Amino acid sequence: MPGGLAGLLAAVLLVGLAWALLVPPWQSPDEVAHFGYTESLAARHAFPGKKGLGEISTDQLQADSAVGASRGAFYPASVPPSWSPQVFRAFAAASPHLSRTDGGGPNAASTNPPLYYLYADIAYLADVGGNAFGRLYAVRIWGVLLLELTALGGWLLAGEVFGRKRLLQLVCGAVAALLPMTTFISTSVNPDAMMIVLWTWAMWLGVRVVRRSAQRPDAIALGLVTAAAVLTKATSYALVVPTVAALVLGWRRGTPEQRRAARTSVGLGLVALAVPILAWLGIAVALHRPAVNTISSNSKATAFNPTQFLSYVWQFYLPRLSFLTPLRETAGLPIYDVWIRQGWGTFGWLDVTFPGHAYAVLGAISAAVIVPATFLLAKVMNRRNWAVAAYLALSALALLVFLHGADYRSLIAGKGPLLQGRYLLPVVALFGLCVAFLISRLPVAYQAAICGVVLVALLVLQVLSLSTVMHAYYT
């Protein structure tokens, strides 16, 4: 294993296990619904969403009730999880007699594609003889593998962008996997955990395709990973755009002879992308399931208006001008409230937070990384590297456009804001790349030392985050 990677993976494993086991049962966004989906596939061998069935099984409902999970969601301070051993023992005694097959009705996750839940079912079935808590935590611990793959993906991405510079690879992998929200979400029962991995790996493969003139294994792997992301969460349709762009850019970069060979590779890549997606769409139609998540509207719904959409985007990133109609429901500037606060760390059901001033510091760190990295990138852009930079920028942009489109549609449908900071995590490795890129511009003599400081800062942030979670639920 390359120098540094083993240590990084060991650290990520230990931190991931701490998250998986510390967060109380079902105290993560929509974890109740995601576990219900996992259980429906494993216990009923059927997709959830069947009308007439319960949202979750009796077994999960009783487990939730025993620990007070749903009652405590959003109110961890006044409703901490149950600390009663008697209540736990009573649940454990009753558990073997509770049904796991009467769930599977419509819930918040039931319209999602199935890939993550099939992955989660491996862990669910590994503890099928235990109780609901055993199965929940088995799935959470199984998520640590996804976190490891995110770290590896960040490492590989930096290796492809910067060459085999282990320090830069180490920093990129560490930032991608050790930001508190990545560890929290990756070790929750949530398809976003798999989204983060697949987007990170897609970006690595995309850079390979662009750099190496669309070689066949890279093109096929990129198509398959993108398709897997689409089968994980509908948001990943946004990834199709940069993937196709990478194939085109990779094909264009070759010599005329290479282009002829790359034509087949690009074709195979597109087939690898299209076949699984079309197969899933076919299955969804045959089973009368929604193929993509849709936003239902209510009576207040209005039609999509491009000018209004631009006004919405303006208000998300900049203070609202007096003549613009209000189109947000957060108290402050959404870029700060959503991307910065929730992107760095709001745990539980977004109800466990750092002190307010900590987010100001984290916001300043974000700006201190992204702004100079962008300027420096523009400065070093040349004929050799513009395509890679354009591809990576397109990946981030595609995600943002998709998310803002969905958020705007939700707002005009009268459903309120949709965005959460964790939705940016699929491109968290780009933040790692920015950090690594800034370090690469420093004199060589300082690079290793600054990498060390970044690693320590990440670990400190981890300890503070875990401590915040511990205080919120257990003291």
Next chain:
Amino acid sequence: VTRARIPAVVFVVAVVAAVVVLLVLALGAERTQVFALRAPSAQSVATLAPGRQACEGPVSAAAPIHAVRTWGAAIVRTTVLDVRVSSGGSVVAAGSSRVTGKPGSHTTVLHGTIRDGRKITVCVANGGDADYSLVGSPSVDPTVAMRIDGKRSALQFSLALLGSPTNTLSQLHTAFRRASLFRPSWVGVWTYWALLAGLFVAVAACGAALTAAARTDERTEATRPTSGNED
């Protein structure tokens, strides 16, 4: 110090500095909840005009009680909460705290300690001159009653009873004991101590990763033929 050792030295210095900062933060005094009614702080359950009070009980805690936490907000301007804890008809502890219009929790430190296991009733009175909105939810525990000016309500105010102030380090065992419930059968308090030790190992693993990466880069640099800028 050779070039290869510089990152290791910087890393160790940064770790030591971080540990000192974290220890200082961990030594700050905080109170542990010894009882929580678990009524969500979701809605206003009573508006206490000046002089009015709401009482809730009977409740008891498994450890001595030193403070009471309720949720709510003063309406319009700051007011004062007078908290009285009674048992067997007599007041056994009391305290006051100023509350602002910012919604949230308010901790009132009691003059006098209440021993563990004692059945108590907690009364919250508005001792200021502005209205106070007390927050809670519909009743979550039928054995506990909320009374407003003596009249029983179908609602309950959110209530937590707190112990004496201690630092984070001395709260760890309690936190780990609580965290180990509602977990797989193989998880116990020991698991959390092991995970805490694991965080120290993670620091060492990061240090080892840094040193290995720096060495590899240095070797690669040394063997690379001199060439132009790679930009």
